Amino acid sequence: MKMKTMSKSLPIVAILALSSNAYGQEKEREKTVEEVVITTGRSKSRTVLSSPVPIDNVSAAQLKATGQTSFDKALTFAIPSFNSTQQTVSDATAHFDPADLRGLGPSRTLVLINGKRKNQSALIYVNDTPGKGEVGSDMKSIPSAAMQNVEVLRDGASAQYGSDAIAGVINVILKNNVSKGALNLFSGVTSKGDGFNYGADFNTGLKIAEKGSLNITVGLSHQNKTNRAGSPGKDELFGVDDAWTRANPTLGMNVGQPIMTSGSIFLNLELPTSELGKFYTFGGTTIRKGTSYALYRTPYWIPTDYGLLTPSGEAYNGFQPEFLTEVYDHNFTSGWKGKLGQWKLDGSATYGASTVNYEVGNTINTSLGANSPTKFKAGGHQFSNIIGNIDLSRDFGNVFVGFGAEARNENFIAKEGDEASYFESGASSFPGLQPQNAVNENRQNVGVYSTVGWDITKDFLLEGAVRYENFSDFGNNFSWKTDGRYKFLDDKFVVRGSVSTGFRAPSLHQIFYSNVQTKITGGTVANQGTFNNASSIIRNDLGVAKLDAEKSFNVTVGVAVKPTNNLSITADFYSIKIDNRVLFSGDIGYKTGTPGSPSPTNPVEQILSSNGITSLKFFTNAVNTITQGIDVVLNYNHPISTGKLTLMTAYNYNDTKIDGQIEVPTILRNNGYADNFFDRKEQSRITSARPKQKAIIGLGYDWSKFNVNFNNTYFGEVTWKHASDAANDQTFKGKVVTDLILAYDVTKKLKVSGVVNNLFNIYPDEIDTKGDVSTNLGGRFKYPWEVNQFGFNGTTFLLNLNYSF
Template sequence: MKKLLTNLKILTLLLLIPFITWSQTSVSGKVINSKGEGIPFVTIIEGGTSNGTTSDENGAFHLNVSKLPTNLKASFIGFKTQTITISSANNIIISLVEESFGLDEVIVTGNRAKPRTVLDSPVPIDNIGVNELKSSGQTTIDQMLTYKVPSYNSTNQTISDATAHFDPADLRGLGPSRTLVLINGKRKNQSALVYINDTPGKGEVGTDMKSIPTAAIERIEVLRDGASAQYGSDAIAGVINIVLKKNVEYTNLNVNSGITTKGDGFNIGADINSTLSIGENGGYANFTLSYYQQELTNRAGSPGGDGLFGVIFGDDAILNGTLPWLQQNPDMGMTVGQPEMKKGEFFYNMALPFKNDSGEFYAFGGLNTRKGTSFALYRTPYWVPDPFNLLHEAGTEYQGFQPTFETNIQDLFNSIGFKFDLFGFNADLSGTYGMNSVDYTIGNTLNPDLGAASPTNFKAGGYTFSNLIANFDLNRSFGQLSLALGAEARKEYFKADAGEPDSYFGSGAQSFPGIQPTNAVDEDRTNYGVYANLDWDASENFLIGGAIRYEDFSDFGSNSAWKISSRYKLGKKGALRASYGTGFRAPSLHQIYLSNIQTLVSGGTISNQGTFNNVDPVIRDGLGVPQLNAEESKNLSAGITLKPSNNFSFSLDFYKINVDNRVLFTGEVGFDGDNNTINPVEQILNDYNVTSIKFFINAVNTETNGADFVASFSNINFGGGSLGINFAGNFNNTKIVGQIATPQVLAENGYDIFNRKEQARITDSRPKTKIMLGFDYKLNDFSAQLNNTYFGEVTWQHASDPAKDQTFAGKVVTDINFNYNFSEKVSVNLSINNLLNVYPDAIDTKGDFVTDLGGRFKYPWEVNQFGFNGTILRAGLSYKF
């Protein structure tokens, strides 16, 4: 793979060399509105040519023109097109006048036929520029969106194997699988990992949001509405479209670093973004290189005793000899916090326009590679012995060990295509390849069954998911009608590679037995889809639209989805909007074919749990579990947008989402405690030498009701500067409707395949309320942002005893960010995340030692609001040249 990537890079550079030319005259300037503020993403074209560019997030632009003097035409939805004649090369000012009072942010997501403004859109969409993302002070896209979009949530997990390196993220509380992620409008591949640990999103598959560098992003559009009829599977909760930078004016170099106030979690990163002009028709190639690394944090509990194993202070501890070790290690050796990580990224976005403005060739994508280290439960001296001195020196007192879970993650995404005219239609023919892989190494551990011959590091295998997609899209406007048509063919691959034999021999390596050959998988499927989208501007104010999509999957059959939407403008100051549609989510290949053996600790008992895949006869025939099928949804949304003045806007949207036949990862199905008889489930457990089994099944229906609101005040005169205020929130509630569809064999033998704890992971593991209040102040070269985010309460439910449930109260996290421009080229940034050092409520076990694993966890880990790193200090330097 490395050799192939190297050859592809060399070939790409050789192909680009003939096209790279430098124009005779370079001009630069800025596009501003009536208040002198820069307008981002304005299209600027040289008169009489197709040569053009787009202004950056500050309104600045840079363009190579053929001659001077010449004309420049600037256009942007919501503003009157302006043409000016220029005779100089620098300090060009283009002033655009607003056409009307309206929500004038241009968005392309959710509109297959033509771009619209936020006001024109019949569905709610957030348009978040890169500067707004950076002002959160966060370092990854998933965390930036968490602090900018109220209905989006992502938190770092701990002691959860590979899940610690792929933070589960969701929109509107519907789980990671039900949000579709696009890059420049093309489907991003899912990650290779299934979240099988006890975290939010358990049993689901998401997109690796850490694989896209922030420095490559121009803006992110978040469609908060079901869109399966337009984009296909997964778009039940909404769509996130990541728009990459294009022809930027400057080369930008950024360096940043941070650390917690406890002195751990040190991180440092650097990135560079630049653009090359290609050819004479306005071609460009934007490149981003990025590096980032972080150290671990540790917020383990310190109970002093170990209730999980019945080891407590007092006579017991003295008699069994554990008291000295517990006194020396009140945290029981644990490391509970963010993992170590190093990552490097390369991204690009290029376009080569054809002559006479007849179309363009484009390509974009990138490679992300990262290595991470997280930790498993510490093996105390009284838990796992080391009689052969593999992890300690002979003659020294044995202290136990904490196994490491080390990941090597690769994510590759590339899309190429052509845009051209076809019989009056705007045509787009593209091909996209995406791949995500994760390989496991289990370190600082041993396999007791190998005795003195046991290694202390094990290659435990890994997973790979990839897809190959072909798209052909057409759109055209016929007066007041806008029509979009398209077809898609997709091939998906899922592969599980076995670990080295030592990793799974006997009971396997401590903390994570390697993937066995019997669990190795190499499967694929194909699917084909067609769609049509029609919008009709019946009048200047009234829009009605509809979409329909049909898809056929090789493994489970076909599915159809449709959607209708409408918008009515309230003059020039607002609009009413509504939509209703159906949606679907195909079960992922991972969920169909994943199988493994995993070490669990429950109630002081160490056991091996087996996950059997959906095509295994043990599951299908032995337990009567049906073939996995697509989830189906119904999505109703209605709202209002208002912008009574240029400086104030408001939107409020209500939604109801029903999802039927949700794919579940069951709870543990084990022995029923009756030693006199062996039921069919117990026979399977004995045959496969496991103490419990899990499997995937369509088994539950859910209903989600909620509301989103966004209010924005801008350009408030304050202290000689300009103040902006943003107030936004999400209210969200998901409930299970009807009964869990338990297979007959399991129901007859009294098994609960989805107990209270597992159900709460769907209904209560994410905040039901999230409210943001932010202030943005600008004074000359100085700017500051103060953001307050309220994360509502979450509830952990005990598997069987409601008296042991715990609700963790809502908390406000305050972030502050300062930026100062020393010149047009140099600026510095300082930020404090979680200024007031807020932590979640501590766990109250209420007599159940399993809740916090014997006191090892101080803060909640199965439900999560905002993590528990505390205050983080960050600083950054930016240089433009």
């Protein structure tokens, strides 16, 4: 009987989360006693419960049972310590949605495909969303249809895998079956009738020669926009209450998910070259094109469009700028693994690349007047890496030894936009990247590691790992890890724990990114400049130090209990201390002077004036944090009548605090910017933007041709903090989102299923401005977006048809 250690949880007092083997899991997997994982830190594969570190092994069927159509959202409803929510009115961020593990930001979770490092996204999140200032992997680019299972290592693993693995590791295992194929069709819509989506994915496997295999997945999907804007009826932000605002109570806003079309193709090839080894190649390409929306340009904001956007004969009524993205993500690995004498050898090369092209539509550059285009190519970003690694390992009886080396080249490119996109005022809503923002930078790093595991007895295991890494831009790092596990009572009770150090290299994006953004601050439309860490303005004028690596110290202690074959319970406490976290500063603007008339005694205002901006931001190492929490997972399954009942409950508590003083550059501290440098609102993105408690309870029942899943996910409260006034803070209370999935086997090959996500139409608390109209941008936003818990689409209905062959 198969036990699953998948994180689904519930709040301590209230809800339990239950999940099941929906849509018919593979029968051969049903026969295994426990799930075997390979993401154990490059040591030998072990079962989940006997692993010395906490690991969740989530099958493709379990991801599908969440009813979510993208990998990042499915994992959110499967792992309590993982979060990803739809962002809105946030430029390209709305097409990616920052995802993180244990609330530590997208940068600190390493994503692997078949055990090999996946490239980071080209996008750095600079809008007011969770994960601001961070860079992560584009998890939307990995189609769920290509996955066999996902292993989530909830422990620091820098000593094994290098940079970015401070919070943990997500390892996507691609399908490799050749005995069957499947065609899946789906479509859905929200209860409000918007957000219509549809798609298809196809998976099949082919035998090559006698023992070779090729598995291929192709997918296409499309989603329409949703809109949950506020209806203020007047514009308090601009102080306007006129005929236009009364005739347009939503102020023309679109607040919701973007329009998006996506296509992908993934493959997984294995070809034996002899009895001793095999060649392999795997990976895929994903293309996404989307449209999101900026703040509506009202007639009292921009008085005319010069007849460029308004149909002839109609009165000018303002316009809705569109933010268009083209996202390309490619990741391919080729290698050979097999036996070299008594040693196991795995050598591979990986190429990964992410490209994001920006286009701004349905808008104008007011500085160009009637000569303005209405669509602008606004530039773009690209990130790529080439990785070569070699791993050797061997069992010496009860001792396992492994070592290896990895070399990596990274490249970050920023491409300027068309001149019209940035000329003077720039395209309204998103001025294009300027020539001075364009960069093409590389760095290299080489790492070597060694690991050893010793089964001292059949019950007592000790492991250790060390890794030395050298980066061409910031220097060296040495990380280590030790972990252990002891089994009692015939493997029914396991005590486990680990201690490790870790690091995260500042991304090339954080070092070299720069741009100018149009933002609304305090009711004023302003151009805000981001200067890169290598610029003379930041390094010389402001005296900001060169970016350095973050360092961490991780401790995990836990137990795993399996009193019967039908029941397993795990509980793990963790503590993660991170020093020198890279942060994106708050707005540094005018204090005493004004744009065009800076104070002669304030050197910061002189810098702003000479660069034609009203405020600036930059990246720097400036904050230490301590994150502590606990994960509890309970799995139970039991035959009932002629069916099978599955119960899964998981719970995560996670708390992050800033440790000590924030390091403010001297020139800013001496000129009154200490509170602005990383203000209360920016701090809250680290400490309270993600739920401190999250729990999932899943209850499933398989009976004959029917399958039912009833899942409850509790998202704990989150707190938005005002930049300067604690009286305007707001805590959005925790809510339970319920999903119902019904499936029926029409024939042995044809299955049909219906999904109702958010069955009871639960929304977050509405924003209470407490008098500060900037909080909801003058009523344009009804629901929170800077601390978004679970989105605000409401109930969604989905229909699936699956044909296997």
